[in-house]
Amino acid sequence: QVQLVESGGRLVQAGDSLRLSCAASGRDVYAMAWFRRAPGKEREFVAAITWSGFNIYYSDSVKGRFNISRDNARNRNAVYLQMNNLKPEDTAVYYCAAGDSALGSEADTYDYWGQGTQVTVSS
Numbered sequence: 001q002v003q004l005v006e007s008g009g010r011l012v013q014a015g016d017s018l019r020l021s022c023a024a025s026g027r028d029v030y031a032m033a034w035f036r037r038a039p040g041k042e043r044e045f046v047a048a049i050t051w052s053g054f055n056i057y058y059s060d061s062v063k064g065r066f067n068i069s070r071d072n073a074r075n076r077n078a079v080y081l082q083m084n085n086l087k088p089e090d091t092a093v094y095y096c097a098a099g100d101s102a103l104g105s106e107a108d109t110y111d112y113w114g115q116g117t118q119v120t121v122s123s
Contacts, residue, residue, distance in 0.1 A: 002026040002112040004096045009117030012086055016121070020081040022096030022114060029098040031055075032079040033110060034068065036092035036119075045105035046094070047081060055103055062090075086121045093118050 008020040022032065033048035047068040048057045056068060067082040079096060094117050097110035 002029055002098050004098060004112055004114035006094065006096045006114045006117040009094060009119045011120045011122065014087055014121055014123050016086050017082070017084045018086060018119065020083070020094055020096075020117060020119070022079045022081075024077040024079070024096075024098055028072075028077060029112070030101055031099045031103040031110075032070065033097045033099070033103075034079070034081045035095045035097060035107060036090075037095070037116075038089070038092040041092075043095070043107055044092075045107070048103050048105065049079065050103050057103065057105060059105070083119070086119075088121045088123045091119060091121050 003025045005023045012018055031050050034046040035043050036046050037043045045059050049068045049070050053070050065085045069080050071078045096114040098112040099110040102109050
């Protein structure tokens with residue numbers, strides 16, 4: 001079993017930067033990802049990265065503004081989402097996800113999910 005805990009979400013202004021963290025415990029996984037759900041909308045893929053860090057995917061809506069990275073140091077398994085030039089449309093609950101077998105943009109690729117952290121961007 002893998003447990004995921006997100007942190008870092010808060011209220012910011014448009015144009016600000018913010019870094020989200022996701023701490024994973026339990027065991028190593030193949031890939032980790034960030035998704036988000038805005039009010040009244042479906043869950044949306046944001047970014048994903050393999051354990052090695054060699055393969056990374058971004059959604060078109062965040063490419064060039066967001067950066068996903070991993071920390072696989074001993075006793076620390078985490079994924080980060082650096083978000084720059086934030087826009088009001090980035091307002092959402094951001095979820096960390098982890099999967100054992102594949103890297104992708106579909107939610108059902110991932111086996112484990114965190115509880116989410118709220119990011120609010122004011123205009």
